[in-house]
Amino acid sequence: MIETILPGCVVAADLFHDPPDATLFPEEEKAIERAVDKRRREFTTARVCVRTALGELGLPPSPILPGLRGAPQWPQGVVGSITHCEGYRGAALGPSAEVSTIGIDAEPNGPIPDGTLEAISLPEERAELRRLSSRHPQVHWDRMLFSAKESVYKAWFPLTGRWLDFHEASIAFDPLSKTFSARLLVPGPRVNGTRLDSFSGRWLVDRDLILTAIVVCSGDHHS
Numbered sequence: 001m002i003e004t005i006l007p008g009c010v011v012a013a014d015l016f017h018d019p020p021d022a023t024l025f026p027e028e029e030k031a032i033e034r035a036v037d038k039r040r041r042e043f044t045t046a047r048v049c050v051r052t053a054l055g056e057l058g059l060p061p062s063p064i065l066p067g068l069r070g071a072p073q074w075p076q077g078v079v080g081s082i083t084h085c086e087g088y089r090g091a092a093l094g095p096s097a098e099v100s101t102i103g104i105d106a107e108p109n110g111p112i113p114d115g116t117l118e119a120i121s122l123p124e125e126r127a128e129l130r131r132l133s134s135r136h137p138q139v140h141w142d143r144m145l146f147s148a149k150e151s152v153y154k155a156w157f158p159l160t161g162r163w164l165d166f167h168e169a170s171i172a173f174d175p176l177s178k179t180f181s182a183r184l185l186v187p188g189p190r191v192n193g194t195r196l197d198s199f200s201g202r203w204l205v206d207r208d209l210i211l212t213a214i215v216v217c218s219g220d221h222h223s
């Protein structure tokens with residue numbers, strides 16, 4: 001499902017259930033040896049997705065371990081992103097020669113908990129969310145905003161190795177083109193010699209899930 005919002009230079013795989021026969025590499029087993037069952041299942045099925053995508057890139061299966069601040073450590077020459085939520089696990093990967101960074105996120109299409117919106121949004125975003133909610137009530141825009149910001153962070157982190165606060169990017173959605181832009185309110189990383197001051201993303205609502213995705217291709221220029 002996620003491939004519909006990704007460019008052709010990126011390969012993706014997703015699953016809506018946990019295959020009972022899925023296995024992990026010993027290093028991966030060790031990384032989650034103390035995890036509860038829910039965490040073990042999402043971690044494992046996400047790795048099944050990753051290995052499918054690696055195969056599409058012509059690469060052999062390999063262990064994908066959590067690295068700095070939880071960011072997945074990809075094999076040489078690969079960039080990617082992983083997401084999981086109730087009823088969904090997905091991975092998107094691309095060759096680092098063509099793709100600078102990827103951020104994907106899946107969320108249930110339901111409201112975020114009371115009190116969360118203020119913590120994750122800017123006043124301008126809340127005003128936009130009110131407009132979007134009255135015109136497109138089938139989408140939980142508060143959850144969409146959260147998902148878009150998670151995708152921003154996952155795309156941002158591999159480029160910077162730094163934390164990005166929820167108030168350090170301002171998201172604007174286009175409900176017709178099903179895209180969004182994320183304006184960085186702090187200095188952005190340099191990608192291919194150009195400073196990135198925004199990310200462009202796409203979103204999708206299907207099967208009662210919200211999916212968001214950001215891909216920065218090597219040829220992209222933001223100024």
Ligand SMILES: CC(C)(COP(=O)(O)OP(=O)(O)OC[C@H]1O[C@@H](n2cnc3c(N)ncnc32)[C@H](O)[C@@H]1OP(=O)(O)O)[C@@H](O)C(=O)NCCC(=O)NCCS
Pocket residue numbers: 042043046066068069070071072081082083084085104105106149150152153154155157158164165166167168169
């Ligand atoms: C790390 C974070 C983005 C994960 O998102 P989530 O919605 O909780 O969980 P998801 O299931 O969608 O994603 C989990 C996957 O994200 C990936 N991930 C974790 N930390 C990451 C990081 N620092 N950078 C990139 N990817 C990361 C991992 O692959 C993880 O799966 P795995 O542990 O099985 O490998 C989130 O928990 C977080 O810390 N957010 C705060 C920062 C933020 O969002 N700022 C907003 C900036 S506008």
